[in-house]
Amino acid sequence: xxxxxxxxxxxxxxxxxxxxxxxxxxxxxxxxxxxxxxxxxxxxxxxxxxxxxxxxxxxxxxxxxxxxxxxxxxxxxxxxxxxxxxxxxxxxxxxxxxxxxxxxxxxxxxxxxxxxxxxxxxxxxxxxxxxxxxxxxxxxxxxxxxxxxxxxxxxxx
Amino acid sequence: xxxxxxxxxxxxxxxxxxxxxxxxxxxxxxxxxxxxxxxxxxxxxxxxxxxxxxxxxxxxxxxxxxxxxxxxxxxxxxxxxxxxxxxxxxxxxxxxxxxxxxxxxxxxxxxxxxxxxxxxxxxxxxxxxxxxxxxxxxxxxxxxxxxxxxxxxxxxx
DNA sequence: CCTCTGTGGTTGAGCGTTCAACTACACGAT
DNA sequence: ATCGTGTAGTTGAACGCTCAACCACAGAGG
Numbered sequence: 001x002x003x004x005x006x007x008x009x010x011x012x013x014x015x016x017x018x019x020x021x022x023x024x025x026x027x028x029x030x031x032x033x034x035x036x037x038x039x040x041x042x043x044x045x046x047x048x049x050x051x052x053x054x055x056x057x058x059x060x061x062x063x064x065x066x067x068x069x070x071x072x073x074x075x076x077x078x079x080x081x082x083x084x085x086x087x088x089x090x091x092x093x094x095x096x097x098x099x100x101x102x103x104x105x106x107x108x109x110x111x112x113x114x115x116x117x118x119x120x121x122x123x124x125x126x127x128x129x130x131x132x133x134x135x136x137x138x139x140x141x142x143x144x145x146x147x148x149x150x151x152x153x154x155x156x157x
Numbered sequence: 158x159x160x161x162x163x164x165x166x167x168x169x170x171x172x173x174x175x176x177x178x179x180x181x182x183x184x185x186x187x188x189x190x191x192x193x194x195x196x197x198x199x200x201x202x203x204x205x206x207x208x209x210x211x212x213x214x215x216x217x218x219x220x221x222x223x224x225x226x227x228x229x230x231x232x233x234x235x236x237x238x239x240x241x242x243x244x245x246x247x248x249x250x251x252x253x254x255x256x257x258x259x260x261x262x263x264x265x266x267x268x269x270x271x272x273x274x275x276x277x278x279x280x281x282x283x284x285x286x287x288x289x290x291x292x293x294x295x296x297x298x299x300x301x302x303x304x305x306x307x308x309x310x311x312x313x314x
Numbered sequence: 315c316c317t318c319t320g321t322g323g324t325t326g327a328g329c330g331t332t333c334a335a336c337t338a339c340a341c342g343a344t
Numbered sequence: 345a346t347c348g349t350g351t352a353g354t355t356g357a358a359c360g361c362t363c364a365a366c367c368a369c370a371g372a373g374g
Contacts, residue, residue, distance in 0.1 A: 007276055011284055014296040018283070019202075021299035022179045023225055034362090040330070045176075060353060068180055073331060075354050080330085097339045097352045119164055126175070127168055129301050137294040139171040142178035144286050191332090197360070217323060230361060232324050237360085254322045254369045 025125050032121040037114035042067065044118065046077055047086065047103060047111040056103035059092065063101055086110055182282050189278040194271035199224065201275065203234055204243065204260060204268040213260035216249070220258055243267055 007015060030041050037044070049066045050056050058066070064074040078101050081087040086107030092098030103111075127135065164172060187198050194201070206223045207213050215223070221231040235258050238244040243264030249255030260268075284292065 005273065005276060005280070007279065007284075011292070014292055014299070015279055015283070017296055017299035017303060020225060021302040022183075024303060026179075068177060070332075071353060072333080076330070095340075099353065116162065119162060122164065122172060123162070125302070126172070127164075130298060134294070134298050134301065135168070135171055137291070138298055139174060141287060141291050141295055141298075142171070142174035144291065145178040145282070146174065146181060227362075228323060229363080233360070252370075256323065
């Protein structure tokens, strides 16, 4: 493990804190959403994306992009959400390979029901914990990470 | 969605960037480790914990704590790692309910092989992307999220 | 000794993600 | 027309995680 390119003690500490912190945030959100709404966070985000789209409708691939997710994953996810009655699928007339996902009324209410608790959890875990200065710093740090790597990123800002 | 406790536009932006950034970091690390070593990141961390313990040995529950993981998860994980020959289990003489997990030579080599690529990935995704100031800020932000304890040199866990 | 409660650890089912096929259609070239 | 290539989306198996039992033992009290 004595590699010339190993992390410094300081870097190693930061990295471990990073893993602990993001892990804690993740766990807390996942647990809260699952407990209060029976939805995994990933599925909640799918509903959010659809709710913000015109006609609450998106192509599968668009939906995958916005959720930073693979097509396969979105296929499985939408299948489950459809089976739960929160989403419906319709074919695309102009391109017969395509498929639309549409948020149902039931799906919209599920989202409206889930949102306050979720927002509360986000506040509790992040915005209530950090100072406004830290929030600003975190924002810039995240922008740096997103922009510096060839990863599927949200450009809608 | 017009809840009095909804997130402000700024907060919402930060939150989405946070999700994108941490998601990208996660995906990148998971992909790199899986491709180059066939290990999920969680399993890699188990090997790291064991490699740092005296005699490369830890009780299951200690291992679970250090990996911020449930006992169940650790049981499954160690079962798989044992089956892969990277870990061995031995009973605890003083408490016959207990079990030790021991890193094998093969497990140690697997870790040594995997480490450089992993460290490289961590650098590429985080430390090469951020300025030293941002790294320091991130460290304090993570500390705040974890425990509310500020000190960068803090080690009260 | 025996039960009662608590703890260390395991197990199995259910679920979400991944990966590698695979289907079906679009589009351009031959 | 048909061939080849590329794209949209789906499928199934393998795998890791979670959750709720569950087993085996420890320790205290009767």
